[in-house]
Amino acid sequence: MKIKEVNILIVGVGGQGTLLASRIIGKLAGLYGLDVKLSEVHGMAQRGGSVVTHAKIAERVYSPVIGEGCADFIVAFEKLEALRYTQYLRDGGTIIVNTQEILPMPVITGAAEYPSDAVKTLKRSYAVISTDALAIALKSAGNAKAVNIVMLGILFSKMGVTLSDAETALAACVKPEFLEINKAALKAGYTL
Amino acid sequence: MVKRQLMLGNAAIARGAYEAGVRVVSAYPGTPSTEISEVIATYKEVYAEWAPNEKAAFESAVGAAYAGARAMVCMKHVGVNVAADPMFTVAYTGINGGLVIVAADDPGMYSSQNEQDSRFYARSAHIPMLEPSDSGECKEFTKLAFELSERYDTPVFVRTTTRVAHSQSYVTAEERKELPLKPYVKNVKKYTMMPSSAVLRHIEVEKRENKFKADLAEIGVNTIEINDKSLGIICSGVVYQYVKEACPSASVLKLGVVYPVDTELVRRFAAEVKRLVVIEELEPFIEDTLKAAGVKCEGKNLFSLQGEISAALIKNKLYGEKIKTNTDYAPPRPPVLCAGCPHRGVFYILSKLKLTVSADIGCYTLGAQAPLSAVDTVLCMGASIGIAHGFEKAAGRAQSNKTVAVIGDSTFIHSGITGLINAVYNGSNITLLILDNSTTGMTGHQEHPATGKTLKGTSAKILDLEAMVKACGAESVRIVDAYDLPAVEKAVKGAIDEDGVSVVIAKRPCALLGKTRGVPYAISECKRCGMCGKIGCPAIRKNADGTMTIVAEQCAGCGVCAGLCKFGCIKKPEKNLKKT
Numbered sequence: 088m089k090i091k092e093v094n095i096l097i098v099g100v101g102g103q104g105t106l107l108a109s110r111i112i113g114k115l116a117g118l119y120g121l122d123v124k125l126s127e128v129h130g131m132a133q134r135g136g137s138v139v140t141h142a143k144i145a146e147r148v149y150s151p152v153i154g155e156g157c158a159d160f161i162v163a164f165e166k167l168e169a170l171r172y173t174q175y176l177r178d179g180g181t182i183i184v185n186t187q188e189i190l191p192m193p194v195i196t197g198a199a200e201y202p203s204d205a206v207k208t209l210k211r212s213y214a215v216i217s218t219d220a221l222a223i224a225l226k227s228a229g230n231a232k233a234v235n236i237v238m239l240g241i242l243f244s245k246m247g248v249t250l251s252d253a254e255t256a257l258a259a260c261v262k263p264e265f266l267e268i269n270k271a272a273l274k275a276g277y278t279l
Numbered sequence: 280m281v282k283r284q285l286m287l288g289n290a291a292i293a294r295g296a297y298e299a300g301v302r303v304v305s306a307y308p309g310t311p312s313t314e315i316s317e318v319i320a321t322y323k324e325v326y327a328e329w330a331p332n333e334k335a336a337f338e339s340a341v342g343a344a345y346a347g348a349r350a351m352v353c354m355k356h357v358g359v360n361v362a363a364d365p366m367f368t369v370a371y372t373g374i375n376g377g378l379v380i381v382a383a384d385d386p387g388m389y390s391s392q393n394e395q396d397s398r399f400y401a402r403s404a405h406i407p408m409l410e411p412s413d414s415g416e417c418k419e420f421t422k423l424a425f426e427l428s429e430r431y432d433t434p435v436f437v438r439t440t441t442r443v444a445h446s447q448s449y450v451t452a453e454e455r456k457e458l459p460l461k462p463y464v465k466n467v468k469k470y471t472m473m474p475s476s477a478v479l480r481h482i483e484v485e486k487r488e489n490k491f492k493a494d495l496a497e498i499g500v501n502t503i504e505i506n507d508k509s510l511g512i513i514c515s516g517v518v519y520q521y522v523k524e525a526c527p528s529a530s531v532l533k534l535g536v537v538y539p540v541d542t543e544l545v546r547r548f549a550a551e552v553k554r555l556v557v558i559e560e561l562e563p564f565i566e567d568t569l570k571a572a573g574v575k576c577e578g579k580n581l582f583s584l585q586g587e588i589s590a591a592l593i594k595n596k597l598y599g600e601k602i603k604t605n606t607d608y609a610p611p612r613p614p615v616l617c618a619g620c621p622h623r624g625v626f627y628i629l630s631k632l633k634l635t636v637s638a639d640i641g642c643y644t645l646g647a648q649a650p651l652s653a654v655d656t657v658l659c660m661g662a663s664i665g666i667a668h669g670f671e672k673a674a675g676r677a678q679s680n681k682t683v684a685v686i687g688d689s690t691f692i693h694s695g696i697t698g699l700i701n702a703v704y705n706g707s708n709i710t711l712l713i714l715d716n717s718t719t720g721m722t723g724h725q726e727h728p729a730t731g732k733t734l735k736g737t738s739a740k741i742l743d744l745e746a747m748v749k750a751c752g753a754e755s756v757r758i759v760d761a762y763d764l765p766a767v768e769k770a771v772k773g774a775i776d777e778d779g780v781s782v783v784i785a786k787r788p789c790a791l792l793g794k795t796r797g798v799p800y801a802i803s804e805c806k807r808c809g810m811c812g813k814i815g816c817p818a819i820r821k822n823a824d825g826t827m828t829i830v831a832e833q834c835a836g837c838g839v840c841a842g843l844c845k846f847g848c849i850k851k852p853e854k855n856l857k858k859t
Contacts, residue, residue, distance in 0.1 A: 123447075123449075129390070129445055134617060134721070135615040135817050149523040151520065155591050173607050174605040191610055191611065192817065193613075199610035221832075
């Protein structure tokens, strides 16, 4: 199936690999001959802060930033981050969420509480696909860093992208020596 | 070679400079400008360097331009402040080879300490400024900037904002045009700025600017799209993209040249439309220019001086459309010092000793966050030392005994050295801590004069920080391992008890450089004392029963927490120990 227009918001914690994920989405848009813009966050927020990356695909893209209420997909590498950005989801959009918990410092210090029922809260209001991407990454790729690729696998499957197109986009963005483990992670997410 | 590819705005600026035949590029890293230099360094035809600060970088580029080469200097908005001294006067001398200055603003302060608007530098120094709106324009405008620089004998600004610098869109790469070095001819009246010659050059500046203004139509990057005439919008940069998304039917004047503003074109556009709105991030720069020229318009009556604009915000302000807000609760997640960060233990000691800390710009600004909460002031690059010195001069020795300045290695070299010389020269009683993590950390690990490597990856002489501070006259220097907390505490206590300027250099490479990543620690039979939670390590979490756990995937194995546990509960697991 060929995609025509899609807005994907990738959210997570600095260091989880949101930049690589968005670049693979960018490559995919290129395969389909579509216009694409990606907006990234560099610098201070990457030090364990909340990070958000925008990927917009269409015949013609103007703003590189997805507006509130305009995301077809929110791909959350951490469940608290899914909660933080729900205003970006369009009516009828889907949240794909990794159930992994990474505690923010205010929770570690006791100044705030981590919501105990984050996924349940999300499911009350939105279409949600939740999965333990960390476990899948460890099992399929043997590496916790492959969480981002597992999540992409799920996204591409829901977008109706073929696995072979997804693999082509992946191969264009990762170093050859890491391609096999990343392909394993992609497939594990895709076939979930 | 003609190839369309997805490119970061910063990479596109580098590509444009490369294609324009740039020979020399100098910069100091600063978000959101850093990647320009990192990309340009990959082109073998271009000499590219990290300079110790933006002023040094600027002067390198000026020298190269005088010598007849096309040259570029790149910096973040606050870097322009550092480079402003040569910048104002090179506007007088003009250039020989083309000189392009990239200034990257940060509306919304994703990684900055203020939201200053670089466009005012263009106006006050009389330097033309171009503003691209996506990666394609980043490349094209950079090439144009070199041409204009040579045609009008002036440096030319390319201004970006975070959303342009750090967004990716399509760029068509083209061949590089190799240009011969222009001959350098000695010309004292042009290149030697003292009153008698500067008076003459100032006349040229005004003439040049008038000529540039008159030629704006021919320069051609200001564009008008006439659609529905009931609403006309004037904008530039990424805001143009927001306007096209929010108001597809509106008439739009997009300014590619934001200084000087083409007021004639604006008047023509204003006459066409019923309602005229200027939409711009940060200051009312274009709006004020229009109002001074007698053009009635709206602008900052609708939009704030703060933060970014978005398509949703434009629809909200112009059409009253609501912006969807979040109704789900999520506790904040501020950036933190990484697991294994060598700064963590030092800040724990400073906090424990209840010292007043003037800190500086870099990752270690994060020492201000709870639970370390060890920082009192952060102002600008290099300011920590001057602030500690001034604090002591005002409040006296008793206070200074509790006051320390904290600065990183790259920031110390950037602009801390003069502050240290001042403190020594003027008989200060301060303690300076240099947190030497052997890199420029926050901007993403760039080399600097004390790392032994250049931007191009070649080896370089290593600036010896100990010898440097001693040469400044600070004779008392203690060097400690930043992971060795008892040693850090002893050194800091010893240093603050001394008269005069004392220095502690805490050494340990940044944990993200991958050189120090060790076997993860684990907690067994936790006594719930909570000591390990006081260092604010993201790898340590508290369980519901009050015990603590180390998350193995996140632990860098630095062992700082193990040193704090009075009960010896934090150890490397046995099976892992055997491996090491």
